[in-house]
Amino acid sequence: MNHDHQGEEPPDGPRTEDQRQRKPWWKHVWVWAATVIAGVASTVIAAVITEKIDNNDPPKLRLTNERYVRPFTDEGALRPPFKADPSRTAKEGHCDAASLSSTDPAAWRCGYGTPVSNLADPCWTHALKAVCLLSPWDPDVLIIDEVKLAPRVQVSTKQGTQPWALEIKDPVGGDALRCSWAGGATSLIAGKRVNWRCMNDDDTVIGDAAGDVVQSKSDPWTVLYSPGSSSEVQKAEILTIWY
Structure with missing residues (x-):
């Protein structure tokens, strides 16, 4: 007996053209899943790009820097960028009071000249030498070659703890x-x-x-x-x- 069913119509009758072109159900599921995955991927990529852009924003202003002046090395030489100004060098002087300008406990108020008629403030000492600054950003300093250090006097000042x-x-x-x-x-x-x-x-x-x-x-x-x-x-x- 010949069981070749080629060319026979299905039991329910012949299929229409729409039925022949209709995709199997599992193909519809695959298309839907691919669409969902693509949407999620695009959202993640957009979030990463946004985060990267946000991270490239200009940084906020740095917090305030606090500094003290340390003009001498341990050996008594001037630390860069400070350098002696030949026109502002004194042979001798005296330091007997705390600085009125700087609140650094190591800073002095010194007098120099003959007779002593000039004041320099703030000054820092090393051995018998004193170095005095006009400002922290002026590298040219006054050098007093030989100073006499009197007992330190804390001068009363309105400055209190204000910075120099x-x-x-x-x-x-x-x-x-x-x-x-x-x-x-x-x-x-x-x-x-x-x-x-x-x-x-x-x-x-x-x-x-x-x-x-x-x-x-x-x-x-x-x-x-x-x-x-x-x-x-x-x-x-x-x-x-x-x-």
Whole structure:
């Protein structure tokens, strides 16, 4: 008996054209799964790219740097970048009081000249030699070759624990300004003493910083700043502080 069924129609009758073109059910499942996987993959890639872009954002302003001055090596030589200024050298002098400018316990207020008529502050000593700075960023220093150290006297001063110098960020232009301690009588800003005179890169005084330094554990420290060309008083971020 011949069991060749080629060419026979299915028991339910002949198939229509739509039935012949219809895909098996498992192919539909595969298409759906591929679509879901592609969607998830694109979402993950987009998230990775977004995170990478966010990580490339400009870093936040660094916290305030605190610095002390250490002009001498252990052997008594000047540390870079400090160097002796031949026009500012004295043969002898005396140091008998704590610095009025710097709150560094090792800093002195010294007199020099014959007779002693000049004051230098702050100064640091090594053996019989003293080195005195005008500012922490001025490498040319005064050298007093031979000093007499009297019993140290803590001079009463309004400075208290205020720093000797500041480097602040101009709240208007964004430039870095260098501010040095202002001794003697000064004016008031918002009821607070002007404690620092601020200069640009040309050493031209362009503003004042007043009051106390406002400290923070999570943000840069700040100080009140008043530009000389304006009556406004704003908070300025402190980049570096010297004691």
